[in-house]
Amino acid sequence: MAKVWVDDTCIGCEACVDELPDVFQMGDDGKAHVVNAEAASLEEIKEVAEACPTESIKVEE
């Protein structure tokens, strides 16, 4: 199973949260966090990761 996480370079733009709200949610720290990596396909997550302006979404297969 792939491991998905957001590193601390996230600038909190909320793009990933808007795209996949079941996977990503904003935390009290103003950064996105992965709440359920299995709520979307790996392909969808990779697309959102590519769209992240700071390349903060990491996927390890």
Ligand code: SF4
């Ligand atoms: S798209 Fe990237 S920078 Fe924007 S909230 Fe998500 S992880 Fe953070």
